[in-house]
Amino acid sequence: MERTNGARATLDAVATAAGVSKATVSKVLNGRPGVSEETRARVRGTLRAVGYTPTTGPRDPAPAGAVQLVFDALVNPYSVYVLDGVLAGARDLGVEVVTSVLQPGEDAQPAELGVDEIERLGAKGRAGLVIVTSQLTAQEIAACRRLDIGLVAVDPVNPLDESVVSVGATNWAGGVQATEHLLSLGHRRIAYAGGPQRSVPARERLHGYREALEAAGLDADPALTLHDAFRADAGARMAATLLGREDPPTAIFAGSDAIAMGVLQAARAHGLDLPGDLSVVGFDDTYGALWTDPPLTTVHQPLRDMGRVAARTVLQLARREPPDSHHVQLATRLVIRDSTAPPRPRATT
Structure with a gap:
């Protein structure tokens, strides 16, 4: 399907081209269930073909160009410290941050973001994606590259190829x-x-x-x-x-x-x-x-610093600037308190 006279494609036009209802297109755009994988793929292909940009449906709380920050969980202090650093870094650069948490996988498998969700973020105009302590698949990495979404992994749990920028500690x-x-x-x-x-x-x-x-x-x-x-x-x-x-x-x-x-x-x-x-x-x-x-x-x-570096780096990628480093590791140091002492001599018999 092609646009005529530079007119913007409508939701009705996308539905007609994909051979589905307008409600089905809306479900795909908003990541809702109730659509088969075959139909979902066809609708996504049509959306890409016509360059559709959604203007109806639920309002995104952040403008296009925001950074999406994704955690595997937000119930531990580690995540809160990283979140604080990303928010501070983005605030310094005048960029909004949207935060989400992955759903656990089945049978205790690592949670994954999924290509569908990355494509939805691309449709919303996200400038970049920072994913924290989560598994990234080759398909997800390829989707970010195809959709021109800057990608930074903080403490990735699985080995990543050299093209992915990561931030962690020593x-x-x-x-x-x-x-x-x-x-x-x-x-x-x-x-x-x-x-x-x-x-x-x-x-x-x-x-x-x-x-x-x-x-x-x-x-x-x-x-x-x-x-x-x-x-x-x-x-x-x-x-x-x-x-x-x-x-x-x-x-x-x-x-x-x-x-x-x-x-x-x-x-x-x-x-x-x-x-x-x-x-x-x-x-x-x-x-x-x-x-x-x-x-x-x-x-x-330095968890807050890791968050700040991740925010700065993902925006460098969004501006098509080379990152300072593809693998950033910030220095650790030992803090001695009262939970360690010399061992007591063990009694002998």
Whole structure:
């Protein structure tokens, strides 16, 4: 279908060209269910062919040119800090931000944004997409490129090709810093309670932990390495397992502050004195780390700065400017509080 005399294509015209009702076109535009995948694909193809720009239907709260910020979850302090940084960075540049949260996948699979949603964002005129701690597929990356939507991934959970700009922290170095601190206190039975094995940041922190042990002449004990979600309940589960070992650890490096909080809870449930019987180090340095009992020694990662860099970079891409770097890693540092101490001598028989 072609426009005549430069006239703008209407919703009725799109429906006629696609051989569907006007209501069906509206459902596709707004991402609503009730349309088969075959019909949805046909309508999307027609919308692209005629260059249709929606003017009716639900009003978008942000103007064209806004940045879409997508989280896998907004229930943890990590996400709140990154959100604060993106909002501050966008505000400095005079750009609106729209935030959304992915729905969990089936059978505990990682949540995905989906090509349909990316095409809907393209139809709304989004300048860029910042996606946080979420999985990106090759199809989604290709859709952003085809629709000319700038794409930046913050702490992506899966490896990405070199064309995708990512922002994160020096997770490997942070793992080294946490483990070296525990080693310097005299600990030798040091466990790692980390995030999901599929998570790139979790694996980088694990590799830093192993590197520090190896540099100290110690072998990483597989029985002291566990993986679960970046949540307090997961930390409590892993700590219960580790502390139930025949030769339990004297220290645990937790892959996030949330995990560390669960570790502290489980240690108290086991009747342990903290940090006398067990030292704990977290990762993130979120606000809650100040208010744990005892206050948490943790690896600080500059989450707000990561958000600011992501906002600035995605707008560079939207303006077709080369990014400062395709892989930005901001430095971590260890913050020592009261949850770590030298191990107590173990009683001998």
